[in-house]
Amino acid sequence: MLDLAWTEIALILLVALVVIGPKDLPHAIKGIAEFIRKARRMAGEFQVHVDEMMRETKLDEVKRQIDEVRQGAYEMKRQFEDEIDRDRDIARSFSDPFADSPTGTTGSPPPAATPAPAALAPAPAAVAPPDPARPAEDDPPAFVPPGTAKRDTA
Numbered sequence: 001m002l003d004l005a006w007t008e009i010a011l012i013l014l015v016a017l018v019v020i021g022p023k024d025l026p027h028a029i030k031g032i033a034e035f036i037r038k039a040r041r042m043a044g045e046f047q048v049h050v051d052e053m054m055r056e057t058k059l060d061e062v063k064r065q066i067d068e069v070r071q072g073a074y075e076m077k078r079q080f081e082d083e084i085d086r087d088r089d090i091a092r093s094f095s096d097p098f099a100d101s102p103t104g105t106t107g108s109p110p111p112a113a114t115p116a117p118a119a120l121a122p123a124p125a126a127v128a129p130p131d132p133a134r135p136a137e138d139d140p141p142a143f144v145p146p147g148t149a150k151r152d153t154a
Contacts, residue, residue: 020028085091
């Protein structure tokens with residue numbers, strides 16, 4: 001702040017006493033003190049307003065970031081649904097069972113069954129009929145995922 005030593009303050013007071021006079025000096029000091037109080041109060045209010053603007057700016061920035069994350073998550077969810085459930089069969093299976101029924105409140109007929117695309121249809125499992133000459137521990141299980149069945153090389 002102001003780096004004033006006692007000697008400098010005493011010199012200022014002596015000049016003020018000579019210039020203002022002993023009769024009006026208390027009123028002048030009171031006025032100066034009041035001015036300093038008002039200046040400090042105004043500086044404090046200004047600081048409060050600056051802090052509030054900074055807080056609002058940060059909140060706006062955080063809100064903008066949250067909105068961006070939400071939009072990105074929604075877009076990613078939509079892309080994921082488009083890749084996994086192109087014909088929306090899975091989504092319909094989790095929807096309200098009474099909403100699409102003919103006796104439901106919507107009055108709309110049930111959706112027509114659409115055949116699954118060939119790329120999404122499960123491939124038939126290549127399971128050979130059991131050979132009575134082979135031991136039982138070598139028999140394939142009841143369900144063999146496609147492409148994992150053992151092939152006899154003999």
